[in-house]
Amino acid sequence: MIKVQKEDFNISEEIESLTNGDSAIGAISTFVGLVRDQDNSEVPTSVLKSMTLEHYPAMTEKKLLEIETEAKSRWNIKSSLIIHRYGQLELGEKIVFVACASSHRQDAFDACNFLMDWLKTEAPFWKLEETHSGNDWVDKRESDDKAAERWK
Amino acid sequence: MKILYFAWLRQRIGTDTEEFVLPNEIETVEDLINWLITRGSGYADAFAKPEIIRAAVNLEYVSFDHSLDDEDEVAFFPPVTGG
Numbered sequence: 412m413i414k415v416q417k418e419d420f421n422i423s424e425e426i427e428s429l430t431n432g433d434s435a436i437g438a439i440s441t442f443v444g445l446v447r448d449q450d451n452s453e454v455p456t457s458v459l460k461s462m463t464l465e466h467y468p469a470m471t472e473k474k475l476l477e478i479e480t481e482a483k484s485r486w487n488i489k490s491s492l493i494i495h496r497y498g499q500l501e502l503g504e505k506i507v508f509v510a511c512a513s514s515h516r517q518d519a520f521d522a523c524n525f526l527m528d529w530l531k532t533e534a535p536f537w538k539l540e541e542t543h544s545g546n547d548w549v550d551k552r553e554s555d556d557k558a559a560e561r562w563k
Numbered sequence: 564m565k566i567l568y569f570a571w572l573r574q575r576i577g578t579d580t581e582e583f584v585l586p587n588e589i590e591t592v593e594d595l596i597n598w599l600i601t602r603g604s605g606y607a608d609a610f611a612k613p614e615i616i617r618a619a620v621n622l623e624y625v626s627f628d629h630s631l632d633d634e635d636e637v638a639f640f641p642p643v644t645g646g
Contacts (some may be wrong), residue, residue, distance in 0.1 A: 444646055464645070465569060465570055466569075466645070467567065467569055467619075467638060467640070469622055470619060470622040470638065473622050474622075495645060495646075506645075506646070507645070507646050527646060530645060530646050531643075531645065531646040532643065533624075533643070534643060534645045534646070535569070535619070535638075535640060535643050535645070536643055536644065536645025536646070537569060537570035537640065537641060537643065537644050537645070538644045538645070539570070548570055548571050548641065548644075549644040550642075550644070551641075551642035551643070551644055555646075
């Protein structure tokens with residue numbers, strides 16, 4: 412299931428609803444991404460004030476569904492969920508949640524990893540960081556490209 | 564044709580959406596970019612480094628040699644940074 416929303420969400424409720432009474436599920440792997448401060452050891456206080464996530468709604472929905480379908484074709488996944496938020500988020504708030512349920516742990520671990528790596532490079536979201544010295548669009552990271560590459 | 568701009572492309576161009584009839588001489592995404600940059604300094608600034616820009620046509624990533632149709636929805640944006 413895909414949810415693209417502005418609102419926050421409750422992790423335990425989302426995990427509970429994932430199993431939905433399916434007794435064949437023996438493993439759930441999850442990932443939560445949070446708004447974190449910029450890496451700047453010289454400045455003791457927080458640099459980041461907030462972060463705004465922009466997205467391309469129709470394409471986001473389509474891409475996330477494709478990524479989820481791909482994960483289900485590669486691993487034995489009983490149930491999965493991707494939640495991605497947009498709009499303005501404060502330091503420490505949840506941005507993304509990925510959960511995969513399977514019979515055995517390895518499928519859940521791998522599918523969860525794959526979903527995050529592909530989401531990072533395929534889903535049309537952009538982060539604008541609002542700091543005390545101005546606003547900056549976040550640059551893409553080469554390490555994200557490399558992480559996605561290993562699943563090809 | 565409908566064109567959408569996101570993130571800093573949207574800011575530099577000053578709009579998020581525009582619609583117009585595709586001029587006859589424009590066949591590919593690359594032609595479209597070359598035409599857009601003649602429309603003002605905001606466009607020239609937005610497309611100054613075309614190699615880092617990603618294009619999508621009808622919600623699918625495409626390369627710049629992709630052929631365009633007047634009914635297409637084209638989107639231009641920087642590398643994605645979600646997750």
